[in-house]
Amino acid sequence: MSTTDNPTTATTSLRSAVSLENRPSRPSPVENTLTFAWRALLKIKHVPEQLFDVTLTPIIFTLMFTYLFGGAIAGDTSTYLQFLLPGILVQTVLIITVYTGFTLNTDITKGVFDRFRSLPIWRPAPIVGALLGDTVRYTIASVITLGLGLILGYRPGGGVAGTLAAIALLLVFAFSLSWIFTIFGLLMRTPNAVMGVSMLILMPLTFASNIFVDPATMPSALRAFVDVNPVTHLVTAIRGLMGGGAQLSDVVWVLVASAALTLVFAPITMRLYRTKS
């Protein structure tokens, strides 16, 4: 028979573990969110591979564009680097935002998310916390890109303050943009599908912008697109802050766009999250 042939010490410790005496009181939404951010950091610790493309993509793009095309585009590589680096910074961080949806979808397919949904916690905490954890990745990528740029000879005219402000603005925008990818994360069937669709959207947005070249040389139809592309506005603001001489209107435009992205897509995400079956 399979029944308790040995009521061992394990049973005793199980009994004491299930008779929980001091029940904690319910934590605040902020505490819940920070716990999920902490979880995201633990995942980075255990799966450092996820930082590979965060670190390698900016290095490859910076080196490739500077030395392959730089001379042809701007006359010499150091002039081009001065133009390119803020744009590469933006591209790097934006591409990493798709991992938000990828990670979320992985949690769903592995069943981790249903565990969280069954807990008495502030409902947006798992997603907001994950997004906060992702900003750590964005920061790492920014530091690497900037460090490489400095080694190669990039000099931010905006100084330390301008550079820090630029990175902060970029993080705000990336956080807001992530809400689009959380929607994909909740809607699609597999993590790879999320990745594919997100890249399909991000690629034209980053390339058809002012990241790599001055739009003045583009055909008018393309230029019309580039001019309304939010990435262009973001790059203009970041470039202004890093290079010195930022227009307040550019910065405000990015902040307004970030607020709009969050206000539109965060509620959609949360609705999908609540009704996910």
Next chain:
Amino acid sequence: MSDYAIEAHGLVKHFGSTRAVDGIDLEVPAGTVYGVLGPNGAGKTTAVRMLATLLRPDAGTARILGHDILREADTVRSLVGLTGQYASVDEDLTGAENLMVLARLYGFSRPAARRRGADLLEAFDLTEAASKQVKTYSGGMRRRIDLAASLVMSPAVLFLDEPTTGLDPRSRNDVWDIVRVLVDDGATVLLTTQYLEEADQLANRIAVVDHGKVIAEGTATELKSSVGSGSVQLRLADPSRRDEAARIVAGLLGEPDAVSLSPDPAALSARIDSTADGSARAHQILPRLHDAGIHVPEFSLGQPSLDEVFLALTGQPTDTGQPTDTPQGSAAGQTAEEASS
């Protein structure tokens, strides 16, 4: 207020045109184990997901310890624990980290969360694996950490969705022992399973579910007696004499159809009428075979197995196909009492 820990009335859930759950009623008394038994796709998991507030029912109501699953979803979430293929732990994190994350979410302070995690790991015999990533765990360890994760807050009501599917017998027994301890401690457990033996071993009451509906409900004993017959199981020392033994048993019972040959070449079983006469004839089997010189090292007489119950209720056999699913008659009768003690 009622004494039911879980009460559901007319729960319905569609997925497209499929009625996954088609009007399920459940009443689970507090402090008991309730088995929801059915084959794959019967709607067990969907029903549990609705009760655990993960899925909104299309129709019907349910209460957990008196709290409505829709209007008081948050209160319900603070009362229930959940373990299943879909409510899992993070494979990338270690066992200790998983429990600590959950404890922090419930509001334990950092040191208290660490202690809580350590206590649970010890209770589930996982202390040595505490700092290993869950993806390196064996199937049994994995199930234990899942269970531990659902017990961080010592929930009053625990949903276990197929807690032993895919486990080896030893790990399965570990899980069963854990469930017994929990219920002993006052928890209410709702357990879904496709293993008939599991419901029989653990559950005080059982609901048999098929195509999204409860087709029978009662104690294991009631379900078995509703089928109206018992059975006798024999295992012979010499398989070559099985046909001869089958003839003798059939002749004795006066009904050739009652005897069936098992996949095991040395074993056979026979259905017995649940009348005094049927029982009297059954008792003649052993001496009669002995007289014929057929040695019978294993003989058991008892109620029908839940497999037979399911067959009688649905007209179809279950497709679980696990040899362990068919408890020997006498053992089954005995453990129904054990589970309720």
